[in-house]
Amino acid sequence: MTSPTELDNQQKIAISMDCWFITGATASGKSQVSIELARRLPAEIISLDSMAIYRGMDIGTAKASLVMQEEVPHHLIDIVDPTDLYSVTQYREDAISAIQDIRSRGKQVIFVGGSALYLKAMLRGIFDGPPADVEFREQIERELQDVAVSELHKRLGQVDPISAQKLHPNDKRRIIRALEVYRTTGQPISHLQNEFETAHSPEDCKVFTLRHPRSILHQRIQDRVDWMFEHGFVAEVENLLQRYRELGKTASQAVGYREVIDHVRGTSELAETRDLVLYRTRQFARHQETWFRGLPECRMLDFPDDIPPAEMTPWVVEQVLEQASSN
Numbered sequence: 210m211t212s213p214t215e216l217d218n219q220q221k222i223a224i225s226m227d228c229w230f231i232t233g234a235t236a237s238g239k240s241q242v243s244i245e246l247a248r249r250l251p252a253e254i255i256s257l258d259s260m261a262i263y264r265g266m267d268i269g270t271a272k273a274s275l276v277m278q279e280e281v282p283h284h285l286i287d288i289v290d291p292t293d294l295y296s297v298t299q300y301r302e303d304a305i306s307a308i309q310d311i312r313s314r315g316k317q318v319i320f321v322g323g324s325a326l327y328l329k330a331m332l333r334g335i336f337d338g339p340p341a342d343v344e345f346r347e348q349i350e351r352e353l354q355d356v357a358v359s360e361l362h363k364r365l366g367q368v369d370p371i372s373a374q375k376l377h378p379n380d381k382r383r384i385i386r387a388l389e390v391y392r393t394t395g396q397p398i399s400h401l402q403n404e405f406e407t408a409h410s411p412e413d414c415k416v417f418t419l420r421h422p423r424s425i426l427h428q429r430i431q432d433r434v435d436w437m438f439e440h441g442f443v444a445e446v447e448n449l450l451q452r453y454r455e456l457g458k459t460a461s462q463a464v465g466y467r468e469v470i471d472h473v474r475g476t477s478e479l480a481e482t483r484d485l486v487l488y489r490t491r492q493f494a495r496h497q498e499t500w501f502r503g504l505p506e507c508r509m510l511d512f513p514d515d516i517p518p519a520e521m522t523p524w525v526v527e528q529v530l531e532q533a534s535s536n
Contacts, residue, residue, distance in 0.1 A: 234497040238419055254320075336401060
């Protein structure tokens, strides 16, 4: 079996393109659909969730239950501590390894989750670019003691106007990286990234995005948030803080966790925290839907308004299988 590190970008994309992807906003019913689809294929599941990778973050991430994981093997869940850094590049390497492992057992692969950046990385690849130039970065930091970041932005506009147009004049980190890539390679980062912006036809892949009417999705999110608080979400966060003292930069920004951390530390009341988690979860769901609409690979599966809850999962699975077989 070839190691992922030995594969080039196009080989990794080819491995990913024959997988199934069940995506959608939070609380859209992805987990139940994936379990039923896995039974039918048969298949194993790879999590497509940037927060389910963290150990101990179970309730707030709506992680697949132990019962689900016993029925259908799940991969890339609980693989790092919430204090660790974990990049989309690492995720892609781990996912390719998991695909190879699953297929060695004669099973198909279903990715399940709502992390659109992870989805895009699997379908189109990732531009890592050259390694950091520490000397150049130190030089820039010294310059910034005398000039504003906006001056760097103007400099970027001279060598890479496309990137300069996309980046905010105060986005120091990305501006420095774009200048660094140009200095190292002699090419604008916008040009080098083009390879990873080429979309695939939805007929060339099996990416299905579950979508509910807004009012129904909002109610499903409310039910999810209520369940989280009723089943020990605050206690989960307390245990994480007792064990780790501080969560890592990424883990601590997970929707729900940052709000409950504030509550545990005494800066907000429980009712206020609950309302804020609900509000921000709905905001996050809208953000996810925008991401998925911007990925042409995604085939939208809109739930009929009048479908009974008990029939939702079977209806989606039939739609997924029918559309995939018609390609």
